[in-house]
Amino acid sequence: MAAPLHAVFAVCPAGLEPALEDELRAQPGITEVSSGRGGVWCRADALAIARANLWCRIPTRLLLSLDQFRLRSPDDILEAASRIAWESFFDVSQTIRVDANQGRKPLFKLPLSLAALKTKDGICDRFRQETGERPSVNTQTPDQRIWLFVDGDKATLSLDTSGEPLFKRGWRLSKGEAPLRENLAAALIHFARKSQDPGAPEGSAKALRLLDPFCGSGTLVIEALQAQLGLAPGWHPSAPRSFACEKFNRSSAFQKVPWAALRREIESRWQMLEGARGRTLVSDLVESVQGSDIDAGMIKTSIANAHRALPSTVSTRIQWSCRDALDCTPAQGGGLLLTNPPYGERLSMQSDWRELSAWLKSACTGWTAWLLTDNPKLDSLLRLKASRRIPVYNGDLDCRWMRFDMVAGSVRTKTVTDAVAPSPLSPAFVSSSPVSSPPDTPNE
Secondary structure, three states, X not given: OOOOOEEEEEEOOXXXXXXXXXXXXXXXXXXXXXXXOOEEEEEEOHHHHHHHHHHOOOOOEEEEEEEEEEOOOHHHHHHHHHHOOHHHOOOOXXXXXXXXXXXXXXXXXXXXXXXXXXHHHHHHHHHHXXXXXXXXXXXXXXXXXXXXXXXXXXXXXXXXXXXXXXXOOOOOOOOOOOOOOHHHHHHHHHHHHHHHOOOOOOOOOOOEEEEEOOOXXXXXXXXXXXXXXXXXXXXXXXXXXXXXXXXXXXXXXXXXXXXXXXXXXXXXXXXXHHOHHHHHHHHHHEEEEEEEEOOHHHHHHHHHHHHHHOOHHHHOOEEEEEOOHHHOOXXXXXXXXXXXXXXXXXXXXXXXXXXXXXXXXXXXXXXXXXXXXXXXXXXXXXXXXXXXXXXXXXXXXXXXXXXXXXXXXXXXXXXXXXXXOOOOOOOOOOOOOOOOOOOOOOOO
16 A cells, blocks of 8 residues: 655755755655745655655755645634644654744734744644543643644645754854855755756766865865765764654554664765765766865864764865965866855955955856845956856845856846845745645744
């Protein structure tokens, strides 16, 4: 008998939906993939959801959608929460936390705190009815997290399968000023590589040539190497992370998932890269990777993060240096320059951009440069033509991931038109899926 399929919403920051859709389509066992606002809808069985939690680089979390209902009063939330068979997923002895988010405002006044309270009360009523007891609430380290998403006159109740947000890989114990979240970095890398070679899958055989002259804590460099070499995110032999769905009870299909076998598959890839065969493979797939930053403390942080996130055969191939970005010397022959340069209050002088522009034109001939910026007119400041401008959000900042093809004699020409950037404050996107899309969780 085929395993039952669940409706799943993979949450991601606004703007990353196309990259996440590509990633989910490549995952075994995931079907009916379609983008929403702030994430991607799909259907999957328990095994496919477990694999996605282990292997996907871009989602923030994977939610099981359990019910959608009409919302006319707060009591509709209480009624809906009390009719879901929560006991088939977790036990009364486990602690819970309820989070409420909102897209479009409902037709009546509904504070999110009240919506969350009604959800909690409904869950407790259900458990009292079935077991005579109620679960306890733990807002800090709950065993299970329940999500309510309000969208106009509709609401959706979901159960979190991930637990801790998936962007918390576990290797970045130190970070600098305004660091990129790991899943944002993974999506930026996906956009860049797909644009470079649209037909090439992640981890393709073409050797990686990469430079990040503003590397900070090394996030872009590390995420690019993990993707290139087929390493699972958020995993290290000494500290593999766990997921909320592993704590689902015996009646749940998630208890039949061969978690140990899935982790052995991940571990075998790491161990292979650590051995003699791995050194050969790394040499074939990683030609040149450079990360530099003017802050010596950030270089030390990058080295420590890379040591935790990568096998030693990989981390030792990164050329870290403490220097001004304009003193970097990219390798001859071109490659990918991926970077998150200081912006906003960190780099506001027009002269700084002119110096960066001069360096790109003189030192980076043959390279494809991708820059993340909160200034939609960056290409005008650089006097260069952006061949791609992808709207993304870095936290609450409306940013552009801009591509510049550095050919000899690069000059400013007419810029391309921006794609429409999704606003985190705009009404929720109504997807073709049967349930409206919950937003990302910006405070995590």
